[in-house]
Each structure stands twice: as structure tokens, then as C-alpha cells.
Amino acid sequence: MTLKELLATGKQSAQGINIYRNKETEIWRYNSKRRNNRIFAEESYKNLKYISFPLHIIIEPTNNCNMMCEMCLRNVMTRPKGYMDWSVFVKVVDECSKEQVHSFSLYMLGEPLLHPDIREMINYSKRMTIPYVDVSTNALRDMKCLLGTALDELIISLDGIDNETYAKNRRSDYSIVEENILSFLEAKKKGSYEYPLIRLQIIDMESTRPYLEQFIDKWLKKVDVIYVKKLEGMVQGLNNKLVSPEDVSKRLENRKPCKELYFTHNINWNGDHAFCCHDPKGMSILGNMNNMSIKQAWCGYKKELEMKCQKQGVFRGLCKTCVDYDNW
Numbered sequence: 571m572t573l574k575e576l577l578a579t580g581k582q583s584a585q586g587i588n589i590y591r592n593k594e595t596e597i598w599r600y601n602s603k604r605r606n607n608r609i610f611a612e613e614s615y616k617n618l619k620y621i622s623f624p625l626h627i628i629i630e631p632t633n634n635c636n637m638m639c640e641m642c643l644r645n646v647m648t649r650p651k652g653y654m655d656w657s658v659f660v661k662v663v664d665e666c667s668k669e670q671v672h673s674f675s676l677y678m679l680g681e682p683l684l685h686p687d688i689r690e691m692i693n694y695s696k697r698m699t700i701p702y703v704d705v706s707t708n709a710l711r712d713m714k715c716l717l718g719t720a721l722d723e724l725i726i727s728l729d730g731i732d733n734e735t736y737a738k739n740r741r742s743d744y745s746i747v748e749e750n751i752l753s754f755l756e757a758k759k760k761g762s763y764e765y766p767l768i769r770l771q772i773i774d775m776e777s778t779r780p781y782l783e784q785f786i787d788k789w790l791k792k793v794d795v796i797y798v799k800k801l802e803g804m805v806q807g808l809n810n811k812l813v814s815p816e817d818v819s820k821r822l823e824n825r826k827p828c829k830e831l832y833f834t835h836n837i838n839w840n841g842d843h844a845f846c847c848h849d850p851k852g853m854s855i856l857g858n859m860n861n862m863s864i865k866q867a868w869c870g871y872k873k874e875l876e877m878k879c880q881k882q883g884v885f886r887g888l889c890k891t892c893v894d895y896d897n898w
Contacts (some may be wrong), residue, residue: 630678696720827880
């Protein structure tokens with residue numbers, strides 16, 4: 571099939587297109603609870619309706635990373651670097667387990683596999699009845715430590731088809747990452763591990779677009795899902811330099827409030843509450859888990875003020891030039 575035909579077979583999401591290896595995988599991933607919560611979230615945003623607790627929580631195990639990719643916001647990061655303390659993580663999970671949270675993403679602006687407790691973070695989340703847990707990795711480290719955990723989904727960000735394209739985008743060694751992926755897939759198959767679902771991601775940008783068809787053809791028979799992701803979500807902190815000025819202007823016309831404000835909450839590695847997950851400078855901080863619960867931050871004055879401003883068409887700070895406001 572041509573690239574156009576391949577993309578046409580995929581399932582559109584807010585941030586890109588998921589191309590599934592088979593229908594069974596698609597049905598499993600969009601199980602009724604996940605789908606129903608997503609419908610509820612979209613309805614809340616459509617009507618700009620406040621909900622009492624976030625449906626999705628993004629947790630940053632660490633903002634340290636073993637790569638420095640061209641399109642990553644870590645290139646302009648000024649907030650301190652570190653690793654989430656176990657006591658902070660437990661506090662987050664325990665509060666969420668008492669609410670109607672439908673999913674955790676255990677990654678933000680860093681490589682989660684660098685955290686020594688990542689296995690237990692996954693397992694504790696699931697033991698405390700969080701329905702869906704995913705992790706995103708650059709695959710530079712051995713991923714086999716994730717086998718045998720309760721992880722639902724592993725997102726592997728590849729963004730290249732050979733050493734040349736990968737070096738440009740990821741500034742790392744493609745052969746190492748490719749070997750790690752293949753080794754992980756082989757171990758998963760050999761051990762008859764049903765989970766995690768493997769979603770291989772490539773960002774649709776100028777340097778990868780000529781190779782998308784080749785990428786999909788090479789990997790779709792090996793993984794569960796190929797995710798062709800939009801670039802928009804990572805560029806506002808880089809002054810939108812990876813998106814044309816025309817596209818930026820178009821996206822900022824008649825914009826709505828940020829969708830993330832309505833059903834997603836973020837916890838930085840140090841326990842800071844944030845209303846934005848693409849905030850390398852700590853400009854969206856609402857408080858800290860040490861003296862403020864998720865509920866208090868979600869319903870607090872700072873969050874309420876941000877929502878009120880955006881409803882009135884006033885976009886401040888890092889939100890002023892963000893083109894990612896409806897991609898959640």
C-alpha cells in the first residue's frame with residue numbers, strides 16, 4: 571500500500587494516527603472504560619465543562635535523559651533535574667485510586683527507564699486499581715526489565731529508519747536502539763508475555779516524511795501499533811522553530827482554551843503540580859504534593875484563574891504561542 575492508503579487505514583487520535591497490526595489489538599486498546607472516559611472528556615472540553623478530578627494523570631519519574639533530541643523541550647529546560655521520590659509517587663497513586671482516574675502516563679520530559687523504581691511504579695499503580703498505565707521510552711536502555719510487570723502499553727519513540735535520519739533527529743546511535751527493540755520483542759515472544767502492547771512512534775516532520783512508508787512497512791509486522799505523531803506538541807518551548815510561521819499563525823487564530831486543562835493533570839518529578847506537561851521552565855506550577863493534594867491543585871485558585879483567562883481569550887506565559895492546545 572502507498573503511504574496515503576496506509577494512513578487511511580489508521581485510527582485518528584488527537585495527536586496523530588495509530589495504524590494497528592490487527593483489529594483485535596485496536597479493540598483491546600480502546601476497551602469500553604477507556605473509550606467511555608475519552609468520550610466523557612471530549613464532551614467536557616466541547617462544552618468547556620469543569621470536572622471535579624482529572625481523568626488522566628501524567629507523572630514524571632525523572633526529567634533526566636540519555637539523549638538530546640532536536641525537537642525536545644529539554645533543549646531549553648531550566649527547572650531542576652532529579653528523580654521522583656517513592657513517597658511522593660505513593661501519595662499521588664493513593665489519592666488517584668480513590669477517584670475516577672482512567673489512566674497514568676509514567677513519562678514527561680525525561681527517560682523513565684532511568685528511574686531505578688520504574689518497575690515498582692508500574693506495578694504499584696496497577697495494584698492500586700489504575701485501569702491503564704503506559705510508559706514511553708527512547709529504547710537506548712535495555713527494556714526487558716519491563717517484561718513481567720503489569721504495564722499495559724509501551725511507547726517506543728524511534729523517529730528514524732537508518733543511522734543518518736536517526737542521528738539527525740535523535741543525535742544517537744540507531745543500531746543500538748534497533749537492536750534493543752528487536753531484542754525486547756524477541757524476549758517478549760519467547761517468554762509468551764501478553765503485555766505490554768507495543769506502540770512504535772515516529773514523528774511526522776520534514777526529516778522523517780520521505781521515509782514514513784518504509785518505516786511502517788518495516789515495523790508493522792513486528793509491533794502492535796505504529797503511531798505517526800504530529801510534531802506540534804513539542805515546539806512551543808522552542809519558539810515554534812520547527813513549524814512554519816504560516817502554520818503557527820493559522821493555529822493561533824480563533825483558538826479555544828487548552829484541552830489539557832479540562833481532564834489531564836501533571837506531577838513533576840519533585841512533586842510540583844503543573845497544568846502543562848510541556849513546561850521545561852516551570853511556568854505552569856500550581857503547588858506541590860508536599861502541602862497540596864491533586865484535588866486542591868485541580869480545584870485551586872491558580873488553575874481556576876488560568877481556565878477563566880483562557881475562556882476569555884487571554885493566553886499568558888508559555889500558553890501565549892502554544893499551538894498544541896487541542897491535541898489531547
